[in-house]
Amino acid sequence: MLVLASSSPRRATLLREGGYPFAVVKASVTEELPEGILPATGVRQLAIRKAEAGLTHWLELGGDSQDVVLGADTMVVLDAQILGKPATLVEAETMLTRLSGRTHVVLTGVALISGSGRLKADVVETVVQFRQLGSDEIQAYVAGGEPMDKAGAYGIQGEAGKFVASIQGSLTNVIGLPMEYLSEQLKAWGIEQTNIASREVDDGLSTFEGFTGGTPTP
Numbered sequence: 531m532l533v534l535a536s537s538s539p540r541r542a543t544l545l546r547e548g549g550y551p552f553a554v555v556k557a558s559v560t561e562e563l564p565e566g567i568l569p570a571t572g573v574r575q576l577a578i579r580k581a582e583a584g585l586t587h588w589l590e591l592g593g594d595s596q597d598v599v600l601g602a603d604t605m606v607v608l609d610a611q612i613l614g615k616p617a618t619l620v621e622a623e624t625m626l627t628r629l630s631g632r633t634h635v636v637l638t639g640v641a642l643i644s645g646s647g648r649l650k651a652d653v654v655e656t657v658v659q660f661r662q663l664g665s666d667e668i669q670a671y672v673a674g675g676e677p678m679d680k681a682g683a684y685g686i687q688g689e690a691g692k693f694v695a696s697i698q699g700s701l702t703n704v705i706g707l708p709m710e711y712l713s714e715q716l717k718a719w720g721i722e723q724t725n726i727a728s729r730e731v732d733d734g735l736s737t738f739e740g741f742t743g744g745t746p747t748p
């Protein structure tokens with residue numbers, strides 16, 4: 531059985547839409563990383579941290595050691611700097627001003643772990659280009675509340691979809707789980723889709739120029 535170690539509603543929605551039956555378990559971890567760590571190393575570490583915490587909790591709840599626990603972490607990287615979730619509205623505005631007219635990278639670390647000691651963790655990268663944003667539209671977007679629980683202060687699946695000029699790589703990777711990569715991995719772990727649900731998110735972004743699907747990076 532598949533267990534999602536996450537409190538992100540987006541990750542649960544993506545797995546459900548992917549047709550996977552799963553349980554959800556909380557994975558409260560500190561998201562602090564050592565100063566100067568490479569973003570890809572950091573995002574992978576956090577995904578493992580979440581999966582390990584989730585596994586511990588799941589086994590305490592009486593879960594089977596053969597169950598497969600999934601942890602993930604998403605970060606936005608601009609000029610080699612990590613943009614996490616904004617702590618304040620002002621910080622959200624600053625992040626979006628920095629992203630305006632620029633190309634950035636979204637990294638999602640994905641970790642699969644089981645009680646038998648098996649572990650697989652990778653990082654999937656999507657390149658996102660924003661068009662030039664006006665300060666009025668940034669302010670209006672931040673006032674709408676969408677940025678606050680999201681890396682880089684935006685949600686590509688929401689109103690910020692209109693900020694995006696192009697995307698290269700997996701769209702679902704930006705939203706929190708690279709489903710193309712993940713379904714390959716889950717197959718290798720013996721986890722199959724049982725039903726293919728229709729997409730709940732009407733984003734219209736999969737037709738964007740350069741959409742190629744996710745590519746794992748070492």
Ligand SMILES: Cc1cn([C@H]2C[C@H](O)[C@@H](COP(=O)(O)OP(=O)(O)OP(=O)(O)O)O2)c(=O)[nH]c1=O
Binds near residue numbers: 580681
């Ligand atoms: C860039 C971007 C991020 N996000 C979200 C995905 C993640 O939920 C969030 C980044 O925070 P994460 O720390 O990756 O995840 P989380 O705290 O929401 O959930 P958990 O740790 O319990 O699994 O930003 C979007 O929903 N859309 C976007 O376009």
